[in-house]
Amino acid sequence: MEDLCMSSLLKKGAQGEEVLQLQKLLVEHGFPVSLDGIFGIETERAVRAFQSQNLDQHGEPLRVDGQVGPLTWWSLTHPKPVIDRPVAINYQEMPPEEAGGSSIGRAALSAAISELKAGAGEVGGNNQGPWVCKYLAPAGLGPGNPWCASFVSWCFLQAVGGEKEKMPFSYSASARDLLKKFQKKGWAKSPSDRYIPQPGDLVFWWRVKADGWQGHVGLVHQLKYGMLYTIEGNKSPRVQGFSYVFSRMEKLLGFGHVFC
Template identity: 30%
Template sequence: MDYPKRVIKAGEQDAAIVRAVKLQLNQKLVLDNDPQERLDPDNPEFGPRMKQLVKLFQARNVDDQGRPLKQDGEIGSLTWAALFGDATVDSSAKADDKLLARALKIAAGEEKKKVREVPRNSNRGPEVDEYLKRAGVSPGLSWCCAFVYWCFDEAAKALNRGNPMVRTAGCLDHWQRATGKGARRIRAKDAIADPSLVKAGMVFIMDHGGGKGHTGFVESVNGGLLTTIEGNTDASRTREGGGVYRLTRKVSEINAGYIDYSGL
């Protein structure tokens, strides 16, 4: 059964989904040979006992990157993939829009070059200064959003067309102003419930509070996991790292949402 594009939790009303999950839990937790522990697939209720066993399954399993599942007793896309297999959740491996595909290619080229701050921890360097300059701000500032703008701008030039992205080095400023440029926004809560809404080439936005944020490209999506290309980060996935990196993030890490410039 394919992921139903919403979080499954206690009180679920779709009897077919409850039955399918109970059958998988019985099999994965080896409950079929114990009548007292086994969940009854013919009982359509997602109740406390089922929630407890979902938590047990989550405690014993990991996502396809080997990271622990959240033990909340709710079945989002990552828990669903662990139960039913990766092929049952949607994926997006490449951008269909020409501009977004070119921007991703350019971003990947910067990652391959291993762009780093010079000197370390300075928000400076030949490439970094150019990213910030293109976004219209002074050297030495945080540059993750400027990196995204530069990639869009280079892609637009290569395709001999205008750049639709907001010219800004501010992640949250970008989030607020994107719809004014015709872009579509997908809010985090909607993407967490249904990761199929997120596509390769979109821009993710994280809000760290106090007007601070972080951003980068979604390179690909596999269920509840994203492969991203980001500037001003590092392997710790922080917002003040020193280079351009390809990272893996959970969809649930992105707490603001996504911006989609496809079709513009």
């Protein structure tokens, strides 16, 4: 596949043979998408997932923007992991106790790891399937809705034995709403606080606009060797582990730590 070349920037809305080649490459690398030659939401999310885990030809982490320019295209045809094997973590194992984290945060992370192991994710289309329904139902929502915040809420629901009234914050399907709840409780940490995230913390990003209403949220697995490892739902079609260069995280709104 290394002889393939790209003549233009590929992004959401693009169609044609180059998009089809892109989709085939994504599938080869374990990011399932429909081979229809249409750069839609499914393909954009798969590109973001790929970018979060790979380097460009200069050895730098790819920019996670869901668009395919020369650097991402090179990485698709010359893939290599962001982290060398001796440093990489196992997302399917709990981080060591010395990594920190509140008891309830670690319990929520354990629930997230169980879902990751089980292969949880979308089935039958964007924001569809029994896993997604399970996360959205306690928020009173059905399939078709974004589910990143519901996934995080569901993990904390499991941490308290499935009793919503015992949750440290109310169940929510909105990342921005969760951030507001944490800010109100004094549990939110902004990027300027230089907070060191711990296992089971929430990590918040903005989408579209920093002061807008759209956002994304995931759970911190651990911070190690300058890399932040997370488990997130709805960034790709499945519950998945992601890694970020901690000092270069983009669109970061901050973190949330449950003090109980």
